[in-house]
Amino acid sequence: MGSWPPEVKGTTSRFKRPLGKYKIIKRANCNNCGLCVKLCPCGVYKFIGKKVMPLREYRCIGFSCEGSEHYCVAQCPEKALMVIKNPTIEALGDYRWTSDLILSTWYQAETGNPPDYMEYKIGNSGGGFDRLRFSFEFENQNFSLKEDVSTTIDLNRRNDGRPQVTISVPWYGGGMSFGSVSLTTMLARAKACMEWNTFTCTGEGGYPEALIPYKDHVITQVATGLFGVREETIKRARIVEFKYAQGAKPGLGGHLLGDKVTPDVARMRESVPGISLFSPFPFHSVYSVEDHKKHVDWIKEINPKALISVKVSTPVDVDMVAIGSYYAGAHIIHLDGSYGGTGAAPDIAKKNIAMPIELAIPKVHRFLLEEGVRDEMVIIASGGIRTAYDIAKAIALGADGVVIGTAELVALECTRCGNCERGRGCPRGIATTDMELSSMVELEWATQRISNLFHSWYLQLIDILRRLGMHSITELVGKTDCLFYIDKWSENG
Amino acid sequence: MPKYHINVKPAPPRFLPPGKYVLIDREEGCLGCKYCVKKLCPYGVYNKREFDSIQLRDTIDYYCRNCLYCVEACPGGTITLMVNPTYLEIGDSYWKPEIITKIWRQAETGMISVSGAGYRGPFAGSGFDDMWTDMSEIVRPTRDGIHGREYISTDIEIGRKLSYLAFDAQGKLASSTPPLIEIPIPMLFSLPGWGKWGKPVLLSMAKAAKTLNTLFIIPLAQFTKELHPYIDNLGIYIDSLEELSALPKDVKIIEIPYNLSQNFQVIKTSHPQTIVMIKIPLSPEAKQRSLTLTKNGAEVFHFSADDHGLEFAEKPRFIKDIIKDIHLSLVDEGTRDEVTVLVSGGIAMAEHVAKTTICGADGVILDQVLMVALECRLCKDCLQGIPCPIDIENIEPDWGAQRLINLMNAWRDQLLEVLGAMGMRDVRRLRGEMGRAIFYKDVLNEAFASIKRK
Ligand code: SF4
Ligand code: SF4
Ligand code: SF4
Ligand code: SF4
16 A cells, blocks of 8 residues: 555546536637636636637536636637537436536546535435435534544454454445456456555456456455356455345346357356356345355355455345344345446336335344444445445445445446447446457556545545544444435425 | 246337437537547447438437437537437326336337446335335245246236135035136236227237237227127226127126126126126225225226326325225225226336235236337327327237237336245235335335434
8 A cells, every 4th residue: 555545646538528517619700819728727728739629628617607807708809708508418417326426426536526516415316315414513523633534444343353354445346247347447446446445346257367466455256146256266355245136136136138248258257158147046055044154154164364245135124134144144244225236237126126225224224233233243335325425424324334336437437328238338438348349448547537536535534524523434333413314205205 | 827928029119209319410610530439439320320301300319329429529529419308298297208218118129128327216206106116135936037947927817706615515616606817917908098099009909918818998989890809808898788788799808987886786697707897986985985895796996097196086195005095995804805906097117017016906907008109109189189190090000019019028027027026926926015015205214213304
């Protein structure tokens, strides 16, 4: 680990005209005097030869600039400029990931800081995290020094003789398998997670050799398909994750459509190229908590140093599932709520099956408290964690930390177009194994974008903790009194 | 029953459906790049593009997958993607454009919609959107059911069931068993209450009902000779007792409105082997009516809500909530198992079938959604004598039937997903299983109990 926190390096978009909230229209009467190039503090204009072009119009802060001395539209001697709302923005984003959230994640991935002219904390889903707020108006806000605030969490609380694993930020990367995303995407995630002393996860598609240099920061997943699971991959890992279920398709196995099963992917998974892969559900060898324990024991036997995480989705009895995992000897219960996920899933499952993570966390937290085992278990939450504020809220609801996925892809300029599984896969080269498409993403660039996003989140978490008068993220766990809920129910919800 | 299988065949739309977005290609400012981004569109959209001179439309929006690559990569910034105002106008507040386009896709392909990148919609909503279904982490039959290796049944029975059998002194069966029909999907067909459609629409529905082996309920006034070959899969709705004598022979189900229900026994006497279904509009009285009728031997109820799934009342409740109430009352009376409960109104997505079932229905009767599958845009122009934008009078019945069959396959597959996730092998076990559902307000109140509200 180098200096802390890892350094930010400005990493701009890979596109010529990145999307922004505003668009600049420059009329033909522009005389290329260059005043706007000089004036704009956001660096929107640039000379291309002798011509002025609004090449970085995505940085334009729009109407909030109006009235300032550097407002280009007013200052242009030829009145050649016009700022309009970018109509494409309406075509970007959705209720959960609004265009503001996507753009602000891009901004953070570029600069390492949160933007101040966009909503970067909440989406527009009308529930859960989007209706929860922190009450910062405590009387004794005790602003500790930034340096004194810790975001570190321990992942082994069982005192079972197995090593302690500590991560420096309360999040790690969720499983995205080779095949569902490109190798470059996997590597970028692993490198960024190593810098930030946290983890990424192989997903269920096997352990590409290129990941071995980062092995101390890679969780090995054992999923129902057992694709590419080998003794050596289990031995290599500090954490082994059992995936019982995943939030995006609770109760259904993984899906990898034939188009994405390239020869490389097939080799890794020991399957046939071009043939769709469905992981079964559930583990065919697990029909009870006793069977579950056998599984956990099996991994513990193969790797006496590994911690065990159990990833489950959020059914009605998620609390019982959590306690079952405790008795089976798991260190981490990883709850994957129903609204997240990156891979292909039937829409009906994503929307309807199992509960959102916001509702599952307090249920499990309280139940483990009542059972007196909360101190020994680590609760990790995932499924729709988009922002630093989501992370903090999940922790205040009772999780110790979170797992993220989509946000990292958005940092790589995913637009959430949802084409990940079609044909050649992702048009932006992120969730694809198509050679041509995946060459659109460069490893260094991708690593830095993810790292920058982490940096911005880190700053925000420190800020939240200071405003709550806390010294450590661990103090926030289950502190629901720091939150309030914006209740605007009408009769019909 | 042998394994049930639905044959899907692509049935492409006759008219290009309005896309969600439109690409605007403002050519001024184009730099004439050697490697124009249009050549690099990952989906080759600009190559396939053509102008459809019949519909006066550029096909670009139909092919574009909205990845925004060209928009962001064009150095001249000449390409814009915008929300299509025509798209926003399809349907209404309940039958939203997303729902309608989804129905179209399923009717075209027969496949369930699958997408990446998580869920995009609101956290929860009203109506069907305030509940989630359960899943089971371990103890359950396998996912293999969904891929056909293990059978999950979607059969339901329609008719009255005896709660016990009586035997005479000789040990012979003394009770007479009422007629019962078993259908392989918990979905029946009917026509929406608004509008009137020509023969091709009726034939499409009858053909699909026959292929799927379900039932299509049609008013007697619209029954014609051409429909006779489909009689085994037809139910006929009559308005008055006089119509009774005009019924075709061998009809499987007679549907009567509530106001004819006092004549139930009369009808049963003349048609002992035909199931009589009583249609009760959902209103505050519906519950009491159904309790009484059940006591008097009713066989099948068809509870109908409006097209938005709402009760006919001043302060309407939503269909699933009323069905829950009726179901539980019948359970309390100990008569729930004797009658079949079918519901209609506002069933627009596969998940609605699962959710009404969880709330206590045995099956659903589809109406408006079938019209949408036939490409109807719900513009209701036909009601005003304006020509139908999709020329519904002239559809090809085989094409129409295939669209309906495709939709039913997609819906059945989704039902299997829900059942599979819960670890159930039979849709009949889903009925009334409210413990296997998560109701938004209940969990929210429980989960956020300790959080201040503002
Ligand atoms: S296909 Fe679209 S949604 Fe999927 S990763 Fe690529 S950009 Fe994101
Ligand atoms: S990339 Fe843009 S500017 Fe270049 S030729 Fe194509 S449309 Fe014109
Ligand atoms: S937005 Fe994407 S799919 Fe649509 S035309 Fe442009 S590059 Fe092609
Ligand atoms: S598309 Fe419009 S005019 Fe045609 S049948 Fe449907 S509602 Fe009537």
